[in-house]
Amino acid sequence: MGTQKKINRENLSPKEALAILVDGNQRFINDVKRDQNLSLIREELKEKQEPFAAVLGCSDSRTSLELIFDQSLGDIFSVRLAGNVACKNAIGSLEYACKYLGSKIIVVMGHSNCGAVKAACDNFKEGNIEEITKLLQPAVSNEKTITEPHRNSKNSDFVSKVCFLNVQKQIETIINQSDIVKDLLQKKQIGIIGGVYSLASGQVEFDLQSAVL
Numbered sequence: 187m188g189t190q191k192k193i194n195r196e197n198l199s200p201k202e203a204l205a206i207l208v209d210g211n212q213r214f215i216n217d218v219k220r221d222q223n224l225s226l227i228r229e230e231l232k233e234k235q236e237p238f239a240a241v242l243g244c245s246d247s248r249t250s251l252e253l254i255f256d257q258s259l260g261d262i263f264s265v266r267l268a269g270n271v272a273c274k275n276a277i278g279s280l281e282y283a284c285k286y287l288g289s290k291i292i293v294v295m296g297h298s299n300c301g302a303v304k305a306a307c308d309n310f311k312e313g314n315i316e317e318i319t320k321l322l323q324p325a326v327s328n329e330k331t332i333t334e335p336h337r338n339s340k341n342s343d344f345v346s347k348v349c350f351l352n353v354q355k356q357i358e359t360i361i362n363q364s365d366i367v368k369d370l371l372q373k374k375q376i377g378i379i380g381g382v383y384s385l386a387s388g389q390v391e392f393d394l395q396s397a398v399l
């Protein structure tokens with residue numbers, strides 16, 4: 187069993203926040219969870235929270251953020267919607283975490299074999315599910331390398347390319363639609379990064395190239 191040093195949340199830089207997530211993900215992959223006294227942590231947190239990271243992830247039951255990053259109660263402000271879409275409510279939640287709870291990094295995390303991404307690849311429309319796939323369509327359109335008749339969910343290469351593009355697109359949407367996020371990024375008080383979680387390996391591959399840290 188591993189342990190984790192207490193996080194100095196106030197003085198944490200966005201890069202240090204990312205490093206904590208990377209380390210936690212490595213523990214998860216290696217199956218060496220840190221020791222946790224949950225009743226003690228619950229007691230410490232009963233009056234306030236200071237989650238060091240705000241993550242917009244998918245609702246997929248296999249992508250529990252606290253497990254994937256081996257974090258505890260109070261560590262991750264977790265915003266989860268099918269397809270990790272940055273709708274206004276999701277952006278509002280991220281703004282709240284960064285501005286009022288002190289989160290130092292926003293992570294937008296997609297994952298392999300995502301049902302919502304697959305639905306968008308097939309232009310699936312039904313009930314309110316359409317509200318989700320609509321927000322994923324820009325990523326489908328942004329994928330230019332694969333041609334018909336291979337642009338559908340049966341093509342895993344297409345699905346994973348759209349998944350990656352979707353993470354980038356949602357980050358763009360967050361920055362474009364949030365003056366609060368833009369301001370905090372400019373002041374270097376927070377960072378933002380995308381990542382894709384592999385259901386098979388357990389690894390989150392972060393996209394350092396397009397990150398603002």
Ligand SMILES: [Zn+2]
Pocket residue numbers: 244245246268269270297299300301302303
């Ligand atoms: Zn998903």
